Amino acid sequence: MTLTQPAAGIPVRTATARTVLMCRPEHFTVSYRINPWMHPEAPTDTSLALRQWEVLYRTYLDLGFDVHLVDPIAGLPDMVYAANGGYVLDGVAYGARFQFDERGPEGPAYMDWFRADGFEVREPVSTNEGEGDFLLVGETIYAGTGFRSDAASHDELRRIYGREVVTLKLVDPSFYHLDTAFAVLDSRGGPDSVAYLPKAFDDASRAILEERFPQAIHVNDEDAAVLGLNSFSDGRNVVIAARAVDFERQLRERGFTPIGVDLSELLLGGGGVKCCTLELRR
Structure with a gap:
């Protein structure tokens, strides 16, 4: 295998194989409206959603990921967004x-899967939408609130995992989960290990992000509008929305390898790459 030398000043990134949980969108449609992206009056194409999701699934397999699947349930069209199923x-x-x-x-359905796969399950007391709002960077859990997960769930995280939990408040309803406005590029942490959309956060949260991640990527409005930040990285390869072209450029300049996929049909439900991906950390 031939290794190419990176250009001067570009960091060398290291990939780590991931274990993830996904759910085929066999019942995907938009039949109700619980976020600004959803328009039940507009048609959706379940077969197209399945084909697009399959590309994401195959991309993960090609990257060497261990991909687990939870069975979809009729009547739960949003179950494809596995990231919300737990943490x-x-x-x-x-x-x-x-x-x-x-x-x-969806909550009990995912908890049943976790138990069957040998995880210790903690039943939630507070409203929370799983890894959609909880993202690990280094040893710290960054936890979103403002639209879906209650801040009280952050206290539950602290008790369960014994980790530092940093609350970030979202203020733009189009970016209602943390993973729509904040992307972990390198889970080991560091000043350049994330990307985010500054305007999606309140002033106090932006100050936290600026202090902790002074070299973070800031995405533009166009890339945010196709949920470009709703991406998943193994530390080197970053799977993103294919239409997030400036984000792709910025990733390459930082030594990452962006991989664009088209999940435009699932975007009609308000989800993208990360929404379809729940990381399993044993």
Whole structure:
């Protein structure tokens, strides 16, 4: 195998194979409206959603990921957004408790899967939407609130995992989960290990991000509008929305390898790459 020398000043990035949970969008449609992206009056194409999702699934396999699948359930069209199904760290799965009744049954369905796969499951008390709002950088959990997950769930995270939990408040309803406005590029941490959309956060949260990640990538409005930040990285390869072209450029300049995929049909439900991906950390 021939290794190419990176250009001067560009960091050398290291990939780490991931273990993830996904759910095929066999029942995907937009039949209700619980976020600004959803328009139930507009048609959706379940077969197209499946084909696009399959490309993401195959991309992960090609990257050497260990991909697990949870069975989709009829009547739960948003179950494809597996990231919201819980938060898994240190072999412990903290279950989801959804803000809206339409998604409520997803929480128990995912907890059943976690138990069957050998995880210790902690039942949620507070409203939370899993890894959609909880992202690990280094040893710190960054936890979103403002639209879906209640700040009280951040206290539950602290008790369960014994980690530092930093609260970030979202203020733009189009970016209602943390993973729509904040991307972890290198889970080991560091000043350049994330990307985010500054305007999605309140002033106090922006100050935290600026202090902790002074070399972070800031995406533009166009890339944010196609959920470009809703991406998933193994530390070197970053799977992103294919239309997030400036984000792709910035990633390459930082030594990452962006891989664009088209999930435009699932975007109609308000989700992208990361929404379809729940990381399993034993």
